[in-house]
Amino acid sequence: xxxxxxxxxxxxxxxxxxxxxxxxxxxxxxxxxxxxxxxxxxxxxxxx
Amino acid sequence: xxxxxxxxxxxxxxxxxxxxxxxxxxxxxxxxxxxxxxxxxxxxxxxxxxxxxxxxxxxxxxxxxxxxxxxxxxxxxxxxxxxxxxxxxxxxxxxxxxxxxxxxxxxxxxxxxxxxxxxxxxxxxxxxxxxxxxxxxxxxxxxxxxxxxxxxxxxxxxxxxxxxxxxxxxxxxxxxxxxxxxxxxxxxxxxxxxxxxxxxxxxxxxxxxxxxxxxxxxxxxxxxxxxxxxxxxxxxxxxxxxxxxxxxxxxxxxxxxxxxxxxxxxxxxxxxxxxxxxxxxxxxxxxxxxxxxxxxxxxxxxxxxxxxxxxxxxxxxxxxxxxxxxxxxxxxxxxxxxxxxxxxxxxxxxxxxxxxxxxxxxxxxxxxxxxxxxxxxxxxxxxxxxxxxxxxxxxxxxxxxxxxxxxxxxxxxxxxxxxxxxxxxxxxxxxxxxxxxxxxxxxxxxxxxxxxxxxxxxxxxxxxxxxxxxxxx
Numbered sequence: 001x002x003x004x005x006x007x008x009x010x011x012x013x014x015x016x017x018x019x020x021x022x023x024x025x026x027x028x029x030x031x032x033x034x035x036x037x038x039x040x041x042x043x044x045x046x047x048x
Numbered sequence: 049x050x051x052x053x054x055x056x057x058x059x060x061x062x063x064x065x066x067x068x069x070x071x072x073x074x075x076x077x078x079x080x081x082x083x084x085x086x087x088x089x090x091x092x093x094x095x096x097x098x099x100x101x102x103x104x105x106x107x108x109x110x111x112x113x114x115x116x117x118x119x120x121x122x123x124x125x126x127x128x129x130x131x132x133x134x135x136x137x138x139x140x141x142x143x144x145x146x147x148x149x150x151x152x153x154x155x156x157x158x159x160x161x162x163x164x165x166x167x168x169x170x171x172x173x174x175x176x177x178x179x180x181x182x183x184x185x186x187x188x189x190x191x192x193x194x195x196x197x198x199x200x201x202x203x204x205x206x207x208x209x210x211x212x213x214x215x216x217x218x219x220x221x222x223x224x225x226x227x228x229x230x231x232x233x234x235x236x237x238x239x240x241x242x243x244x245x246x247x248x249x250x251x252x253x254x255x256x257x258x259x260x261x262x263x264x265x266x267x268x269x270x271x272x273x274x275x276x277x278x279x280x281x282x283x284x285x286x287x288x289x290x291x292x293x294x295x296x297x298x299x300x301x302x303x304x305x306x307x308x309x310x311x312x313x314x315x316x317x318x319x320x321x322x323x324x325x326x327x328x329x330x331x332x333x334x335x336x337x338x339x340x341x342x343x344x345x346x347x348x349x350x351x352x353x354x355x356x357x358x359x360x361x362x363x364x365x366x367x368x369x370x371x372x373x374x375x376x377x378x379x380x381x382x383x384x385x386x387x388x389x390x391x392x393x394x395x396x397x398x399x400x401x402x403x404x405x406x407x408x409x410x411x412x413x414x415x416x417x418x419x420x421x422x423x424x425x426x427x428x429x430x431x432x433x434x435x436x437x438x439x440x441x442x443x444x445x446x447x448x449x450x451x452x453x454x455x456x457x458x459x460x461x462x463x464x465x466x467x468x469x470x471x472x473x474x475x476x477x478x479x480x481x482x483x484x485x486x487x488x489x490x491x492x493x494x495x496x497x498x499x500x501x502x503x504x505x506x507x508x509x510x511x512x513x514x515x516x517x518x519x520x521x
Contacts, residue, residue: 006484006486006487006490007489007490007492007493007494008459008486008487008489008490008492008493009490010493011489011493026485027484027485028483028484028485031484031485033460033484033485033486033487034458034459034460034486034487034489034490035455035457035458035459035460035485035487038457038458038459
């Protein structure tokens with residue numbers, strides 16, 4: 001578990017089985033914020 | 049040869065003294081010119097906020113609330129108190145002592161940081177020269193590498209109600225009444241009017257607030273403003289909106305004439321506070337030849353980094369655009385100091401908290417619902433009443449609510465609005481959340497101690513997605 005993640009991002013990463021390293025973070029110091037995950041999910045094919 | 053400094057700061061209020069402290073920490077040789085004189089005609093640091101603003105008003109708000117609660121609230125706890133008496137002299141003395149301690153504290157900080165304190169008037173000349181005119185004695189021309197202008201603000205006046213320093217006063221005079229006015233009029237139902245009205249209402253004055261605007265606290269989220277108006281009215285503040293004062297006649301009492309939609313009226317009061325706003329204090333700050341750009345309202349023109357049109361000259365705090373709040377000025381002071389020392393400095397103007405210290409308190413950060421409606425931004429709202437918060441009930445503070453507004457698609461928090469107990473402290477969590485671009489879900493998934501008032505924030509965040517636990521969603 002990556003403790004740099006905010007609680008909402010942590011939840012989404014777990015539920016969608018995402019690799020945080022592949023999500024572009026736009027928050028402070030490059031942190032991933034929830035809307036980054038939403039954008040990531042929208043622009044990538046969902047794993048089956 | 050003129051005395052020279054790395055930095056000369058003009059003004060020792062929250063913007064100027066903090067700028068000076070940060071400059072000194074960063075190794076800059078710093079001087080501060082400030083002309084404020086206290087009631088004993090002694091120079092005092094700290095500016096409006098410490099001497100005649102934030103601090104003394106909070107001291108009186110807290111004392112008056114204690115008195116009011118002892119008189120009316122303790123019985124609900126099963127504490128019977130007989131004959132609660134007001135010692136107004138002691139209350140005012142306590143306030144003065146707090147101010148003296150805190151301004152003395154800044155003096156100590158200046159000393160410890162080797163900041164040169166120059167009491168008197170400072171005037172900007174060409175090429176970063178500053179004329180220092182001490183309260184007594186000859187003027188001196190100083191040279192600076194950089195100048196930070198932090199001249200602050202002063203109360204706006206009203207032609208219809210000229211101050212007499214005795215019965216018709218501004219916000220500073222409103223904290224010096226030596227007896228409780230039987231009938232107190234206040235022109236302006238903004239932050240200062242409401243805070244001063246609260247103080248004297250609790251101490252026994254019959255308070256009427258005449259507000260020219262038709263809407264109450266127009267910049268506050270209107271759902272909260274409506275609830276605040278209801279609560280304050282219940283406390284005895286007679287708030288008359290859309291009321292424009294036309295004349296004040298001095299007689300045995302003060303006769304205040306005003307107009308509203310229904311026509312002309314007049315009320316008799318013993319004291320009148322003019323609290324219609326504040327304006328920048330930039331007259332006599334710079335000589336014509338300095339070429340400092342000041343707009344028609346008196347604000348010094350600056351960019352987002354508080355740079356004026358003159359190289360090496362900066363301006364911060366109430367004398368420049370943006371909210372007239374102590375913490376806004378202080379952060380600008382820090383930003384400028386950091387940039388002078390070649391570091392990165394920024395102020396996030398989108399995330400500045402506001403507080404009104406009425407009871408219940410009002411605090412907010414970010415966008416109001418009415419502002420989002422007008423821009424068409426899609427949003428969701430979650431709210432939670434303190435009446436359903438266990439800690440608030442235990443404290444006998446069941447009034448008010450927390451309202452969280454988040455973006456409908458990204459869930460990013462766009463604004464948080466609190467009316468209720470310790471709203472001024474609770475808002476800090478929301479400010480930090482917004483600084484980190486938190487979503488409502490982030491707040492909702494964060495553990496909050498139980499029982500605490502902060503749980504109302506937690507529940508309001510949960511309620512954005514209709515999953516608050518302690519209310520029907």
